Amino acid sequence: MIVNELKKRSEIFIEKIVEYDFIQGMITEKLPAEAICHYLKADSVYLDKFADIYAQLFAKITDKASKEFFLGQIDFIFKHEVGAHHFLAQVVGRDYEEIIADRAWYPSADHYIKHMYYQLNRDNLVYILAAMLPCPWIYQQVAKRVLASGKISDDNPFKNWLDFYGQEGVVDACLTVYFDLVAKYSERLSADEQKEVIRVFLESCQHERQFFQMAVEQEEWPEEVRNV
Numbered sequence: 335m336i337v338n339e340l341k342k343r344s345e346i347f348i349e350k351i352v353e354y355d356f357i358q359g360m361i362t363e364k365l366p367a368e369a370i371c372h373y374l375k376a377d378s379v380y381l382d383k384f385a386d387i388y389a390q391l392f393a394k395i396t397d398k399a400s401k402e403f404f405l406g407q408i409d410f411i412f413k414h415e416v417g418a419h420h421f422l423a424q425v426v427g428r429d430y431e432e433i434i435a436d437r438a439w440y441p442s443a444d445h446y447i448k449h450m451y452y453q454l455n456r457d458n459l460v461y462i463l464a465a466m467l468p469c470p471w472i473y474q475q476v477a478k479r480v481l482a483s484g485k486i487s488d489d490n491p492f493k494n495w496l497d498f499y500g501q502e503g504v505v506d507a508c509l510t511v512y513f514d515l516v517a518k519y520s521e522r523l524s525a526d527e528q529k530e531v532i533r534v535f536l537e538s539c540q541h542e543r544q545f546f547q548m549a550v551e552q553e554e555w556p557e558e559v560r561n562v
Contacts, residue, residue, distance in 0.1 A: 336520050336528055337513045340535050344468065347539040348475045356546040357476060360492040361485050366550075367426045373549035374419055374430070375437040380545075383447045385411045387454055387466065394459060403511050410504065421494040441555055442548040446541035453534055460519035464531045467512050468538040473499040474509065 351357060356373070359365025385408045392404045423430035453465040477500030480486060486493050499505060520531055547553075554560070 335517070336531065337517050339532060340464070340467070340513075340516070341471075343532065343536055344471065344475070344539050347468075347536075347543050348472055348479070351472065351476050351543050351546055352479055354543070354547055355550040357480060359550075360490075360496070361480060361483075363490055363492070365425075365492070368552060369549045370422050370426050371428075371433050372440075372552055373546070374422060374433050376440050376443040376545070376548065378419065378434040378437045379439055380443055380447065381411050381415060383450075384466070384469065387450055387462065390454060391459070391462065400511075400515065407508065410508070414504070418495050418498045421492075421498065425491045438554075440548055440553045442541070442544045442553055446538070446545060449537060449541060458519060458523070458527075460516055460523070460531055461534050463512065463516050463519065464535040465538045467509075467516065467535060468542050470505055470508050470512065472539060472542045474505045476500075 356365065356369065359369065388404045388408045388411075392401050395401060395404070419434075420430050423433055426433065450462065450465045453461040456462070477496045477498075481496055481500045486496060516531070520528055523531065
C-alpha cells in the first residue's frame, strides 16, 4: 500500500531532522535567536503560499468533503498555525510582526514552493497531495519523537511549539484525511506512476530537512542575485 511505503521511506528524513542543529537546539535550549528569526521570516512566506495552494486545490477537487477539508486547512493556517510562530517569537523576546516585517524568500524555501506549484499543475491531484503531505507529517513526527524522548522539561521555552505539533489533536485529523486522499487518487496508477508519487513525496521530505538547516546556516541568495 502506497501510504505505508510513504511512511516507511520518510523515516530517514525524520531521524535526520531530529538529529540536526535546529531541533537539537530546541532540545538543549540553545537554538540561536538568529536561526529562529531566519526560520520565521521564511516560514511566514511559505505558509502564505501553502494556503494559496489549498485555495487552488479547492477549485480543482470535486467532492464536497474534500473541499471542506481544504477550506478548514486554510483556516487552520491563518488562525492556529501562526500561533506556533508566536511561540518562537516569544523565545526570541521580539514581536512576531516585527520579525517578519522584512520576511525573505531564501533559496531553500524558493525551491520547495516551486516544487509544490509544479506538482499542482499535473494531471492527477495525487502529485500535489504527495508534495504537501510531508509538511504536517514530518512536523508531527519530529515533535512526537522529541517529546517522547524525555529530554523536554516543562520549562523548556520550545515546549509549546513542540506540543502544538506533537500532541494528539488537529494534526492527527489532518493527516488521516491526507493519507486517505493519497490512497484514493493513487488507486488506478501504474507501478511507475506510483513510484513517481513516492519520489515527489520524498523530494518534499528533503525540502523539509533543508528548510530547517537553512535557518541554522542563515542561508541567503548570493550577492549577484540580491543586488538587482
